[in-house]
Amino acid sequence: MTEEIRLSESAVKTLSKKSTITLIAGKARILSVQDPDFVRADIGELCAPGLFPPGYKESLRESADAVSIEGRIGYTVPDGDNKLKKLVFKHSIPDDLRALILERFQDEAGKQGIDFEKHKENNMQKHVAITHGGTGALGASVSMFLTDQKNLVVTNQRTWQNHNLIVDMHGGMIWPVPLIDEEGKVADPDSILKLCHPVKDQIAALLYTLINNPDGAVITDPAEQAKLETIIRELNVPLILDVAYHKLVFDGREAQPFSRDILHNTVVCGTYSKTLQIPGERLGYIACFDPRGARFVYFYNRSHSGCPSVTSQRGLIAHLTLYETAPDEIEAYKKKLLTEIETRRNILVEKVKEKLGWEMKHPGGAIYAIIPLSSDLIIKFGDVDTFTLDLVDKGGVSAISGTVFEFRARPTNGGYEVYTPDATSPEVRYLRFCFGFTPQDRVGLAVDHIKNFISSR
Numbered sequence: 001m002t003e004e005i006r007l008s009e010s011a012v013k014t015l016s017k018k019s020t021i022t023l024i025a026g027k028a029r030i031l032s033v034q035d036p037d038f039v040r041a042d043i044g045e046l047c048a049p050g051l052f053p054p055g056y057k058e059s060l061r062e063s064a065d066a067v068s069i070e071g072r073i074g075y076t077v078p079d080g081d082n083k084l085k086k087l088v089f090k091h092s093i094p095d096d097l098r099a100l101i102l103e104r105f106q107d108e109a110g111k112q113g114i115d116f117e118k119h120k121e122n123n124m125q126k127h128v129a130i131t132h133g134g135t136g137a138l139g140a141s142v143s144m145f146l147t148d149q150k151n152l153v154v155t156n157q158r159t160w161q162n163h164n165l166i167v168d169m170h171g172g173m174i175w176p177v178p179l180i181d182e183e184g185k186v187a188d189p190d191s192i193l194k195l196c197h198p199v200k201d202q203i204a205a206l207l208y209t210l211i212n213n214p215d216g217a218v219i220t221d222p223a224e225q226a227k228l229e230t231i232i233r234e235l236n237v238p239l240i241l242d243v244a245y246h247k248l249v250f251d252g253r254e255a256q257p258f259s260r261d262i263l264h265n266t267v268v269c270g271t272y273s274k275t276l277q278i279p280g281e282r283l284g285y286i287a288c289f290d291p292r293g294a295r296f297v298y299f300y301n302r303s304h305s306g307c308p309s310v311t312s313q314r315g316l317i318a319h320l321t322l323y324e325t326a327p328d329e330i331e332a333y334k335k336k337l338l339t340e341i342e343t344r345r346n347i348l349v350e351k352v353k354e355k356l357g358w359e360m361k362h363p364g365g366a367i368y369a370i371i372p373l374s375s376d377l378i379i380k381f382g383d384v385d386t387f388t389l390d391l392v393d394k395g396g397v398s399a400i401s402g403t404v405f406e407f408r409a410r411p412t413n414g415g416y417e418v419y420t421p422d423a424t425s426p427e428v429r430y431l432r433f434c435f436g437f438t439p440q441d442r443v444g445l446a447v448d449h450i451k452n453f454i455s456s457r
């Protein structure tokens with residue numbers, strides 16, 4: 001007997017995966033404790049002190065008191081508390097999907113000659129399931145559609161790194177295409193369909209992020225939305241819609257709604273990690289016009305994780321209940337939070353221009369911005385990963401290099417594989433700067449640090 005467990009080939013391959021993001025986060029964690037001036041812009045979290053979701057903390061305290069009296073915390077059903085599902089349906093899921101499901105209820109109530117309100121109250125929870133964060137929602141969604149024959153999930157080629165990991169760990173592969181640029185412009189549908197053509201019978205779903213990580217790209221123009229919908233219709237596959245940054249859209253704009261035919265075949269994956277600053281609570285949801293989509297999560301959660309944390313579910317119930325009992329307080333809170341994040345974005349773009357003389361785009365939403373790096377600068381350091389790691393070690397700022405977010409597909413012997421462009425390639429020559437975690441005054445400090453770091457070379 002050897003002293004090691006015998007792992008499958010795919011498990012060994014998974015273990016060999018390297019990620020600059022974990023390397024940077026590890027260094028940043030240590031350095032930020034040692035140096036109070038160190039600025040963390042790597043971490044994909046929202047931190048806005050004083051703007052914690054109303055009702056949530058109070059519920060945590062109540063739960064702690066109840067536990068100390070009762071001496072236990074029980075389960076909920078695997079796909080979440082019914083009361084929470086109803087609140088999520090009423091207050092969290094995208095408006096276009098809610099409207100379509102309500103129309104369905106109206107229709108059904110009419111046909112059955114029953115009261116609409118009662119029918120709605122009895123059925124809305126069937127279209128929602130509570131998951132372990134957005135990751136749990138995405139995992140359940142991809143496993144709903146992946147089969148041996150259809151094992152590909154089309155994604156934007158610039159996307160959240162874990163989309164690749166989640167699809168991979170569920171036995172599929174992403175099929176990255178240049179779907180949308182950072183300004184929310186969608187590629188010409190023919191060009192995308194051509195790129196999908198060689199594998200079109202293998203495509204299980206299209207995974208699209210409503211507001212993209214890492215560049216904040218969001219479609220606010222109906223003509224761009226029409227192009228995206230043409231692509232989805234032509235591919236004729238379900239849409240997995242990642243709405244992790246739902247409503248975090250700037251400049252008074254909004255993400256475009258989806259057409260009814262697309263929504264009929266969509267699984268919405270939401271999370272409260274970002275919008276409510278509670279990533280550690282692990283709460284997300286799936287919402288679906290077809291109740292089988294939500295029901296699937298019951299089995300997925302049972303087999304992968306069991307029910308989401310009950311203490312967290314209670315906290316979210318308390319918060320979402322305020323949408324009904326204190327709507328003005330909630331509106332004011334949401335507005336303040338959006339203004340805070342938008343202000344940080346504006347400071348970043350302004351300071352980068354003023355202090356570094358670099359032009360960068362205003363991200364349309366979410367909590368990240370792309371800071372392009374010139375080729376001269378990267379040549380000095382060798383590649384973008386070295387630049388980013390040196391910036392953490394010697395520059396006092398942690399941000400993530402473009403290598404983490406760019407995916408491409410290439411043919412191999414008899415198939416295809418996903419790869420990330422080389423760290424010297426122009427496609428990855430950028431930093432993802434997260435302004436969600438960084439208070440307003442420290443955004444400017446980070447830019448000062450970058451400037452000093454570059455001039456000290």
Ligand SMILES: Cc1ncc(COP(=O)(O)O)c(C=O)c1O
Nearest residue numbers: 044133134135160213244271273
């Ligand atoms: C685009 C996107 N989707 C989903 C998630 C999932 O978040 P969580 O699983 O922490 O709720 C993230 C987190 O960074 C994200 O950036």
